[in-house]
Amino acid sequence: MVNNNILYIAIVLLCSIFTFSSSQSVFTTPGLIDQNDFGVSHLVLFEGLKLHVRTYENPNITSGYTLLFDSGLPYFSSSWGSVLLNLIPKMTDLKIKNAIFFDRYGYGYSDLSPYGIDSFDFARRLRASLNILNFQPPYVITGWSWGGINLQSYYLAYPSDVIGLLSIDGTDKEFYNDPWWIANMGSTMDTFKSYIKNNTENHDGFVLACQEGRIGPNFGYYTNSVKLPKIALKNNQDIYPDSSNKYLNAATQELGTMFQSSLKVLNAVNRLQETEEYPYKNTPFVVITAAASGQAWMARQNDMAKLSSNSKHIIDYTSSHHIPTDNPVEVVNALTDLISKIENPEPLNSSGSISFYPNRLAMSILVSLASALLVLI
Numbered sequence: 001m002v003n004n005n006i007l008y009i010a011i012v013l014l015c016s017i018f019t020f021s022s023s024q025s026v027f028t029t030p031g032l033i034d035q036n037d038f039g040v041s042h043l044v045l046f047e048g049l050k051l052h053v054r055t056y057e058n059p060n061i062t063s064g065y066t067l068l069f070d071s072g073l074p075y076f077s078s079s080w081g082s083v084l085l086n087l088i089p090k091m092t093d094l095k096i097k098n099a100i101f102f103d104r105y106g107y108g109y110s111d112l113s114p115y116g117i118d119s120f121d122f123a124r125r126l127r128a129s130l131n132i133l134n135f136q137p138p139y140v141i142t143g144w145s146w147g148g149i150n151l152q153s154y155y156l157a158y159p160s161d162v163i164g165l166l167s168i169d170g171t172d173k174e175f176y177n178d179p180w181w182i183a184n185m186g187s188t189m190d191t192f193k194s195y196i197k198n199n200t201e202n203h204d205g206f207v208l209a210c211q212e213g214r215i216g217p218n219f220g221y222y223t224n225s226v227k228l229p230k231i232a233l234k235n236n237q238d239i240y241p242d243s244s245n246k247y248l249n250a251a252t253q254e255l256g257t258m259f260q261s262s263l264k265v266l267n268a269v270n271r272l273q274e275t276e277e278y279p280y281k282n283t284p285f286v287v288i289t290a291a292a293s294g295q296a297w298m299a300r301q302n303d304m305a306k307l308s309s310n311s312k313h314i315i316d317y318t319s320s321h322h323i324p325t326d327n328p329v330e331v332v333n334a335l336t337d338l339i340s341k342i343e344n345p346e347p348l349n350s351s352g353s354i355s356f357y358p359n360r361l362a363m364s365i366l367v368s369l370a371s372a373l374l375v376l377i
Helices: 002-022 077-090 119-132 147-157 173-177 179-201 203-211 230-239 246-255 258-273 295-305 328-343 360-376
Strands: 024-027 040-046 049-057 065-070 096-103 139-144 162-168 285-290 311-316 355-358
Touching: 040 119, 049 077, 049 119, 065 077, 065 147, 065 328, 077 096, 077 230, 077 328, 096 119, 119 147, 119 258, 139 147, 139 328, 147 162, 147 173, 147 258, 162 328, 173 179, 173 258, 173 295, 179 203, 179 246, 179 258, 285 295, 285 328, 295 311, 311 328
Parallel strands: 065 096, 065 139, 139 162, 162 285, 285 311, 311 355
Antiparallel strands: 024 040, 040 049, 049 096
C-alpha cells in the first residue's frame, strides 16, 4: 500500500511538471490575412509563461523548409500580415512547408513575463516551445529590426538548428556602442512609462491619441495608413492600448534588456573572430538595409553581412525602417534569394567578398537613367 501511494504521488508530480512546462491551447484566430487564412494559433506553456505561436502549414507538400519570423521592438506577429499575403502563393514553389510567426512575451497574445527576458533566454524558450509543437529544426530565421539581434542570438546559441538567416534592417552587435541609443534609451523608456500612466489615468483619451496618430509609428501603434491586411491592423490597434498595459509594459521590459542582449552577441561574435574569419561560417545570410537609415547604419549593416562568407546585402532605397509593411514584396524576394543560397551551398569563402544589390525598383530607375544618358550622348 505504501509503495502504491508513493507511485501515485510520483505520477501526479510528473503530470504536474509536464503540464507546467509543455501544455498548449489551439485556436484559429487571430488571423493575419483577411481571406483564406489557414493559420493555427497555439498558446504554448513553457516554464510558466504562454507564448503565442501562429503556424501556417503548406498542405501541398509533405516536407520542406520551416521559416520563423520575429518582429521588431515594440511589435508582434501582426507586422507580418502583408509579407504573409505575398508569401503564401509562393510557398510551394519555394518548398516552404511551415511559416511560423510568434509574439515575444508580453506582446500580442503572449503572457507578460514578471521580468525582462534577454535575447538568448528568449531563444532558449522559443526553441523549447517549437519542440513542444513538434516543429523541429532546421530553421530559416527572419528578423526585422530588434528581431535581428534575436535571430543572431538563436544562431549563436544553436548554430546546428539554423540553415539560413534573413535580417531586415536588423539590429547588429554594435547596438551596445550606439551613441544615439546610449543618449536616448532613458528618454525612450520614459515615453513608454508616460503612455502607461496616460492609459491608466485616461484610457479613452489614450485610445484617441493612438487613433489620431499622436503615438509615433516607432512606438508600436499602427494607424490606418499602414499597409497591412485589415485583420492584422485591427489586431495591433485593439491590443496596443489595452487597459491592462500588458503591451506597453512588455516594451519597457524589453528596452531594459537591449544593451545586455547586444553585449552578449558582441562578446560571442568577438570570441569566434579570435579563431574564425567568419563567425557565421558559410551559413546563407541575406541582409536588407533601408538606405533611409543613413550611412553609419549602412556601414554597420555591411559589417554584419560579412559575418558569413555566403552573404548578400540588399539596399532598399524606397522604404523606411518599416520594410515588412512598406515593401513586403522585397522581403519575399529576399527569402527567395536566401532559399536559393540554401539549395546551392557555397564552400567557406576566404576571400571576404560580399555582393551588394540595390532593390529591384531602384535598379530599374538606374537602368532608365542610363538609357536616357545614352540618348543624350
